[in-house]
Amino acid sequence: MAEFIDLVLLAMLALTALRIIFLKDLFAVVMLFGIYSFLSALIFLNLDAVDVAFTEASVGAGISTVLMLVTLAITGRKEKQSTHSSLLPLFVVLVTGAALIYGTLDMPPFGHPDNPVHQHVAPRYIEESPKEVGLPNMVTSVLASYRGFDTLGETVVVFSAVIGVLSLLGVRRKKKKDLESGLESHRVLHVVAKIIIPLVILFALYVQFHGDFGPGGGFQAGVIAAAAFILYALILGLPKAFAVVGPRFLQWMAAAGVLLYASVGLYSMYMGGHFLDYNQLATDPVAGQHYGIIIIELGVGVTVFAVMLNIFYAFGSQAERSNVQ
Amino acid sequence: MDFLDIVSSILLLAGVFFGFSGAVGLFRFPDFFTRIHAASVTDSIAAILIIGALLLQTSFDLNTAKLVFILLFLMVTSPTASHALAKSARHGGLLTLAETRPQDKQGSAK
Amino acid sequence: MSFILDYYNYWVVVFLMMAGFYIVISANNLVKKIVGLNIFQTSVFMLYISMGKVSGGTAPIVVEGVTQYSNPLPHVLILTAIVVGVATTAVGLALIVRIKRAYGTVEENEFDNKDDVI
């Protein structure tokens, strides 16, 4: 049954990609891209990657689609006909594709337990991590503990992305134009948003702290919390959202998350271990791992929340600016 | 198959039937406002029936709470989204079938 | 049939990769190029996750009475890659907004011409 679902979903995914190629209406392209992300998240779920599906659904389908829509509002939504012919790209793509297909024949068959990927460190993670780290969710153990240094690097990349976006766009605080913006005419949306936004934030907290036992963790929780504020900003307008969490505060928050993460590493060095060696954080190594993972996941969540929301603010204020002009 | 299984099977099949009829309605109805009507109404009833069926399969734990949460969430957001979309379409200048064919009886009465 | 099932995932990955690649090199509009880039990126994710799947395995979250789990390592790599991917997408879109402000267009051939004039 799982194979059949996999077959159908992958076929839908391929068709969606094919349709995107031929569409000239960029709004439709972005809509189909949202579907594409949803479908790929479903496939990840079907291939047992629950945490990845969680991330793709919230980040890929949610944040990317919203950002692309905002960009389209600024740049316009029709693609013009290309002047150069599309034969050369087609040729390049076909040749590369044929070479890659030929290459796949040397790949180990799909899903076989004896494949090389499953031989080296993976069995150790699967067998030892529940005892060593003491968490049922192996993805969280590997992410936050075994590969904690890598995750610190990723968090820094996300942080530097917000620096890049802010230096390119900048968040404009508007003083005079406070009246406009927001979906003024949609009364029902206002009421519904006020009901569900607290629930969404509650859900984000659940994802943040339940990530050790089920799918979830800092990355997903940060994005979901940011999504709640994005919903608020979309419905009530950016100025009102700025009054709740301002862009300057978010910049501090983004930095604070990364610092929180790194300071756990420094503290474990101070306690006599290696960088990010959580065993030193408490007398019992397993308890130390617990403390370490909870703190660094919090750092990741804070950073991702602040970065995603700030990126949205930057794009949103650009869109409002071009709307006023 | 015990009693709960039978009930939940019936609910599942009914939910799937409504979902299917909504999808057909998405193609068969003549204008946008009738199509959104077909889609949103069946969306809600399919969600109620299918999640209700799954609720009977749980043993009153965290999953039950999550399913109830999903159901409530869909109950609130799905009709809202449909309403807002229809309203936006109306404001955007989309006309109903009767309005686009003014020679019809309904159209001329308006 | 088993031959097809063994390689089906990889073939779809190659198809998606090439679809994304084609959009990136042939599209004229920069936003569409970003969409193509994202499709390409997702195909790589799909490749990793496909390799991590074990037939008959289950999600790598410990439950009673299960011994066969799928490989958690690709999941970790891809989870962080997705977040980084959306961060880079945001930077790319920010560049596009700036290009629109500077040149008044996001069509590749149009701002190429404007560069020649300047």
Next chain:
Amino acid sequence: MTDILAAACIAILVVMAIALVRAFKAPTVYDRVLGVNMFGTKTVLFIAASGFLMGRPDFLDIAIVYALINFIGMVAVLRFFEYTSPIE
């Protein structure tokens, strides 16, 4: 019970495919959005049902995220329509 769940999953997949076709080829922009929205809600139901089918229903969190993101996408589209005229 498993058979019925499997049948329901397949049927929901079919409904998703129909909604996908609507999103591929729509007479108006609004129809496309409607197709996308329907695809999203059916996906939520599919995740819930397939979780029970596979015997690990503890991944319903993902269905919640889907419902949430679907709604936010919808609101973003409505906001987008305020900026640009959707009918050309």
